[in-house]
Amino acid sequence: MLSKAKTLRGYKLASLDGDIGQVEEFYFDDQYWAIRYLVANVGSWLTGRQVLIAPYALVGINSERQEIAIHLTKQQIEESPALNSHKPVSKQFEEDYYKYYGWPLYWNGPYMWGYYPNIERECEKWQVPSHDKKGWDPHLRSTHAVSGYHIHAFDGDIGCVADFIIDDENWAIRYLIIDTKDGWPGKKVLISTDWIERISWSESTIFVNLHRENIKQSPEYAAELLDREYEIKLHRHYQRDGYWTGELSARKLRP
Secondary structure, eight states, X not given: OXXXXXXXXXXXEEETTEEEEEEEEEEEETTTOBEEEEEEEOTTTTTTEEEEEOGGGEEEEETTTTEEEESSOHHHHHTSOXXXXXXXXXXXXXXXXXXXXXXXXTTSSSBTBBTBSSOOOOGGGOOOOOTTSOOOOXXXXXXXXXXXXXXXXXXXXXXXXXXXXXXXXXXXXXXXXEEOTTTSTTOEEEEEGGGEEEEETTTTEEEESSOHHHHHTSOOOOGGGOSHHHHHHHHHHHXXXXXGGSTTTTOOOOO
């Protein structure tokens, strides 16, 4: 299911033994544009620390109940490695965090989920890292911080990031919702994260390998239109393969 990040903000988080709070925002990596942590607002329960939930523990989204189910107990979350509020997520924290839960490190392999192109939650399938496999160094960003970034096409700016479309099947950010109010008032379009060429964090700008006119003629986005038929139409417009073909979701790191 595809959901907007801003829509998920405020959703209840249901652990195995009761609610723990609400969704606040998400951390994602800038290599695969995959959600690495859900940031939970737990009120006064665990004051002074960020509560992060990795997708390995996320069971799924229930839009009718506005709830995300978590396959963890409150005690497991409370006893997990603590990360002080307003501090960045360090590599040491992530290593301690994944060791605590017994999950495989997502950066210890060439795919989006380490040794797998898709997230695996079954322990017996997890592989032990070997030295002949290439890993990578993740850099985490927050959806809140990247909202508002400028989008630059081959031939100029086209707007800014208004929101993110998240796929809860693999917890990948599939699209950026672009507000083109500076160029074409009132129109929003989708840009696949697979079409991003590079990001300048110092300039708060995302560069895409598309032309302005092509983007201008792309199917207009509206939340009620976001289904597979719309996605096929969008990808055909840009003459690109869809991620659902399996070719893009299983991609390896660039050399």
